[in-house]
Amino acid sequence: MTNLSKSKLYETGKTLIKNEKSKSFIKQIANINNQFINLNIVNVMVEDNIYLNIVDNTIKQSYIQKLSSKKKQLQIRIVLQGQLEKLDQNENKKIVYKENEISVEYKHNIEESLLNKKGQHIKYICITLNENYLNENGYFSDFFKKNFSKKFYEPDLKNRFEELLNREYTNGLDKIYLKNKTMEIILYVINRIQRIEKLELSGLDEEDIKRVKKAKILLEDRFNEKLTIPILSKEVALNQSKLKTGFKKLFNTTIHEYLKNIRLQKAVEYLKSNRYTVKEVSIMVGYTNQGSFSYAFSNKYNCSPKDIQKNSLL
Missing domain, CATH: 1.10.10.60 (Homeodomain-like)
Structure with missing residues (x-):
């Protein structure tokens, strides 16, 4: 794979479609079509130190993109299509972000590389909260006391975020829309993490949580069948008590x-x-x-x- 810096990757084939700036809001929409990528991207600073990236990238030639930062940051990544791979040099391990997966990472002293493979077509949303914002909002420092990483699967993410991904972003309401959507995602993810941690504290491990999520998918796929709790319990190999408790805490509703x-x-x-x-x-x-x-x-x-x-x- 070819090693590329961000500036080198973006220096050729860039067409700036829209550029809007104010004191507390920046929006840039661009297409970058060169030998490595055909990238459609929306870069937004929705407010000071909160950034939103909406990415649709077809990779023409394999390359490695190095990323580094000494400052701490909280990053939420939502993969709508394809698969992202990253090499963490600090821990010397490869991390895979799969389709229909939301990842949350809180870290500093970042030394990473994105591993982009020829033929991939990746669509994802990334929200970054920088160190200044985290410091000014003590809740985040209290909630994320050390390096933190968690991923969770959410079926049908593409449909849920279809408008955010495909909107043209050409009118004056974009600022309100993008800020509201970004904050909505941040709130949803934090609440989701809290629910997962409560589940883990109540005796459900990661495998149990996967089985509860499988039960949810079964309900969606076989809604016209007589799916009772005993039947679901047997199908996902999880006892009824854990299934009912886990479902309620994870999805904030009962199975029925x-x-x-x-x-x-x-x-x-x-x-x-x-x-x-x-x-x-x-x-x-x-x-x-x-x-x-x-x-x-x-x-x-x-x-x-x-x-x-x-x-x-x-």
Whole structure:
């Protein structure tokens, strides 16, 4: 692999699409197309010492990009497509960031290299909180007392962040939108870490957490089946008590409520298509009784299933 500095990598083939600067906000949108990369990137300072990068990169030729910093920073990376690889020189180990994975790293004295391999198409979001911001907001220093690294899998991240990734960023509302989205992600990630740590303290290890997440995926994939807690427990090889406790703490809802919400969301999709009767839809989403389906639907959406069908015809 060719070793490249950031400046050398970006010095050829750069087209600056948009550049906006103020005292506390910077937005730069660019395309860089050269022998190594075809990169579309949005670089933003949403406020002092908080940076957002939205990256869509097709790698034409393998290269290594060195990264270093003596200052401490908190970095959140959300991989929407592909896989990122990094070599940590301090610990002499390779770190892999996989698709549909959120990573959180708090460290200083950074000596790293990104390992970019030919043919990869990577899409990711990266948020960096610099040392000054961390020092000014004591909560972060209290929460992250030493070098910290944690990763967690979240299914369907691409759809969740589709607008953030594909928005054109050409109007005056971008500043508000980008700042709000960045802070929303930071808050979500911190809360998520706290929930995971509570799970670990309550006796669930990393393998248990993976099994709880597998149960969630099963509910999403097989929402129309009769998936009881005993069945789920057997499917993911985790006892019922740990499964129920872990699911509630990890996703802030019960298994029953989560399954019901998935079924009703799918029901809306089927009803809007106007291809099925209400009875057919109720069976398709896993209800054996149409009356129970209509009652649950009305409680959630404050209208009947037939109302959805009528409105979709207008």
